[in-house]
Amino acid sequence: MITRVRKYIRDNRMLKAEDMVVAGVSGGADSIAMLHILKSLQKEIGFSMEVVHVHHGIRGQEADRDEQFVEKICRDWGIPFRSRHYPVPELSGKWKLGEEETGRIVRKQAFQEEKKRLGFSGEQSKKNGQFRVALAHNRNDLAETMLHHLARGTGIRGLSGIQAVNGEIIRPVLCLERKEIVNYLKERGISYITDSSNLSDDYTRNRIRNHILPAMEQKINAKAVEHMAETARVLAEADSYLQKKGRELLAGCRKENGYLLDEKFFVQDSILQEYAVMEAFEILSGKRKDFTSLHVDQVLSLQKKENGRYINLPESLRVIRQYGGVCLKKNSASDRENAASTEKKVLAGLREMSVELPVPGILESPFGVFESKIFSYKKQKIEEKKYTKWFDYDKIKNSPCVRTRRQGDYLTVNSEGGRKKLNRIFIDEKIPAEMRDRLPVVAAGSEILWIPGGRMNEKYKITSTTGRVLELHYQGGALA
Incomplete structure (x- = not known):
């Protein structure tokens, strides 16, 4: 398994000498196995490493037990350890988000705080290495994500699941199945702990993990997870290619204050139009997360409407049907103020x-x-x-x-x-x-x-x- 992970790290260009790896370790089988494998490869590759454990303030004594367990493992293995505490239930109420989503946010915050503490700025460090966050997702997590996205509605990117490398984030054990990880730890006599919340069916992902995937493996195909991982790889390549072609299409629409989707744009394949519009959202707003296929459909539908029709989108983006095509731009401060006033009046009338x-x-x-x-x-x-x-x-x-x-x-x-x-x-x-x-x-x-x-x-x-x-x-x- 160490050989497989070494090859996976190399093939995906995850790590090199002088990189700084902050490993997220909960104490579960996946994260403990990842930590042990990274420790085994550390000297060979030449990266530095420390552990961050996030205490969510949810499971009382059990959460305290997890923190103490990870701290002891790190002490025994000679790995620097740091724990960060967040009152997730309190923050969940304050932010009006579910505890799952709040947990994701605070974990991301923990790693960014650690990045700042270690003296990294942007992508590069003070030396030659880069900052890396190692997460312990495996093939089963990837399959669960695919099924979850498929049930909720998604596109190629959602079905491509979890990526091996995504910016600063690396997933060294994404090439392994959960049963392989558990066997790896048992063979070496390495202890791990089980989060009781993973056994509950309160969360959608747990229902997929505890019931749907096992049924697929037992009653349809024992290699279902392996095959889904391969499908995700192919879809990721397809998504990357379409993103590239969409970016090329969008480049021909660039104007000084945004993009003009003209007649030549709208004769292209619809899938390329969709990718180009999503790319425009990301470039103009600096993010992709708040935009959905519904926003893309709104933009493309303006082509068939009369001049002067417009829509306001998240991140102060404005789309206008005008002579020559559909214009996407980011509103100025005065535009935003006027648009907000108009929007308020329109919504009041509609209600x-x-x-x-x-x-x-x-x-x-x-x-x-x-x-x-x-x-x-x-x-x-x-x-x-x-x-x-x-x-x-x-x-x-x-x-x-x-x-x-x-x-x-x-x-x-x-x-x-x-x-x-x-x-x-x-x-x-x-x-x-x-x-x-x-x-x-x-x-x-x-x-x-x-x-x-x-x-x-x-x-x-x-x-x-x-x-x-x-x-x-x-x-x-x-x-x-």
């Missing part, structure tokens, strides 16, 4: 607007165009298009209307009558926060019948007892 849906008939509104039809159900094939839905009309008691979200809105989300708040659905489906007050919904009182382009209410789906069908068709997309 107060509720337009009754004529049944049957056509509604042309600021929310888009809605067409409704009524007909008898005679076992016809049910329409399952994104912007056309069929409802059991006789079950709808209140007059449907079109509006934006309001406090108390909900959908029935399963056949047992389970309900979910509309705001929760927006979060689960990764609808950007700045769009949630603009998206139209079809409602009957506080009950949402349909989010055009998204989910419909399970309560009103067609069944064998349906008498009359209400067909709704939507045109217009999200408000610009």
Whole structure:
């Protein structure tokens, strides 16, 4: 295994002489094995190393036990140790984030604080080596990430999973499966600890880890994790290639204050257009994280709209349909102030607007165009298009209307009558926060019948007892 990890480090150019490695060690099997392997290779490669352990303030005495265990391992193996404490539950409430996400943020913060303490600035150190953060993700983690992203909705990049090298972050044991790691430690008599929270099914990732992946390996293919890792590698190469081609396409659209997506841009393959727009987001804003495929779709859809239409995006980006194409730019301070004022007025007007849906008939509104039809159900094939839905009309008691979200809105989300708040659905489906007050919904009182382009209410789906069908068709997309 040490030979395999050595080759993996070399093939991915993870480490060289004089690099400084800060290893994130929790005390679990993966991180202890990674630490032992790195220690075995340290003299040969010539890098420096220390350990950072993050105490999340969540599991009480168990968390204290983990910290003490890692400190003892480091003392026995002669590795510098540093522990950083964060009150994750308190920060989670303050930041209005889940504990999982808060934990990720504080871990990143811990490594950046260590980088600063060690005297690194930017990518380079005071000498010739670089700063590296070693994380102990393995092939099983990669497979879990692929499945999680696939279930939530993703693209090629999301399916390529976890990368061996991502900026300062390296993952030396990503070439190993979890069972190999456990066997490695057992053969050498090396102790490790188990985080009790990993055994709980409270988190989605744990359910994938404890149930879905084992079922795939036991009932479908014993080498499922290995094959998923190879697929992730191929997808990562495809993503890298498309990113390169998208960057080349975008370069031809560069203007002094941003980018102009012209006629030549829009005759290119749609996948290259999407990659180019995402690249523009990152260049103009300095980040990619806050942008989704929904933002990309909004930009590309402006090509078919009249001049003067615009959208405001995160990080003060503004997209305008103008003569010659679609312009992407970053707003100036005065532009941002004017845009914020206009946006506030628009949203205030939308929140107060509720337009009754004529049944049957056509509604042309600021929310888009809605067409409704009524007909008898005679076992016809049910329409399952994104912007056309069929409802059991006789079950709808209140007059449907079109509006934006309001406090108390909900959908029935399963056949047992389970309900979910509309705001929760927006979060689960990764609808950007700045769009949630603009998206139209079809409602009957506080009950949402349909989010055009998204989910419909399970309560009103067609069944064998349906008498009359209400067909709704939507045109217009999200408000610009």
